[in-house]
Amino acid sequence: MEEYLLLALIFIFFSGVTMFTYRAIARRRERVEARLEVMPSSDPTIGSTPELVLGDLTPALSGQLPMTDEGKTELQRDLRSAGLYRPTALMEYTAVRAVLTIAPLILGAVITFVWAENATDAVRVWIGAVLVAMLGFSVPRVYLYLKGKSRRIAIERGLPTAIDMLTLCLSAGLNVLNSLQRVAEELMMAYPELSYELQLVRRQADLRSLEFALVQFAERVDLPQLRNVSVILTQSEKLGTDGITVLREYADNMRFFMKQNAEAYANRAPLKMLAPGYMMGIGLIILIITPPAMMIAEFRRDNVTGDLKQESLESLSKAGLSSRPATAPPAEQP
Secondary structure (H helix, E strand, O other): OHHHHHHHHHHHHHHHHHHHHHHHHHHHHHHHHHHHOOOOOOOOOOOOOOOOOOHHHHHHHHOOOOOOHHHHHHHHHHHHHOOOOOOOHHHHHHHHHHHHHHHHHHHHHHHHHHOOOOHHHHHHHHHHHHHHHHHHHHHHHHHHHHHHHHHHHHHHHHHHHHHHHHHHHHHOOOOHHHHHHHHHHHOOOOOHHHHHHHHHHHHHHHHOOHHHHHHHHHHHHOOHHHHHHHHHHHHHHHHOOOOHHHHHHHHHHHHHHHHHHHHHHHHHHHHHHHHHHHHHHHHHHHHHHHHHHHHHHHHHHHHHHHHHHHHHHHHHHHHHHHHOOOOOOOOOOO
16 A cells, blocks of 8 residues: 555656646746737736636635735735736735645655654654745745846846937937837847836826836836936926936946946956865865875874784783693602
């Protein structure tokens, strides 16, 4: 019975890994195909009900792990920074984290019930299950942080190009909203994250105002450069001032600042490479010192062993002479 259960678990594990890999490849292909398509004038997903990541079980699973209001606020900020703007993003994240936290504990209980033969094995299984559950609780938050950081870097890299294109559109006589729409269409292939954000800015500006959309854009991405750009565009839209020259100069300043950052990273690279160099020196010293040290240790061990053998032989000889029984003198012959 245990062999069949083990085979079933192995089959389920490899089937899950295969389906997860296939789904990841399919999603990547879908994203590439979506980028190659012409951007529609309106988003068909607006007003439709999004499909939950775990189906109908998502609301029930999301409530399994309690969370404070402050934790929810911070989590929503991290989700927005990572580009997860769906209205059900918080619920889906908490549901996935609950599954990754509770599933190892359930699996640990099953393994303990089926395979654990004594208390020591059960304790080891539960320790492993608790560690995996802690990783399942922590890794999704780390993933959100890393994804948000990479997304901010991608937007920061494409921002000077977007400002230059926006300057060209404004110089051609377009207003700010049409310029944003045109720039978003042109940047879809090169900088998809920035293009998506500019589309959101355009839609929010249509619904409310350009100032509100730019402020929301700066708060979502959390970049100081975007706050400056939003102030420049807002003042240009309100007062009718010439924002083209200011944007052009600001784009040049951003490129100069990025060049300085690149030079700083390049200057810090030799310092970071010193640590592996020191480690190589330590390894070289170990390689040089180890053979003589081993020879000296072996020589001393042989000398000590020889001295001990000599002392033991001497002690045995002395003990044999002292303990030898006295023999009677030979009888005199007539």
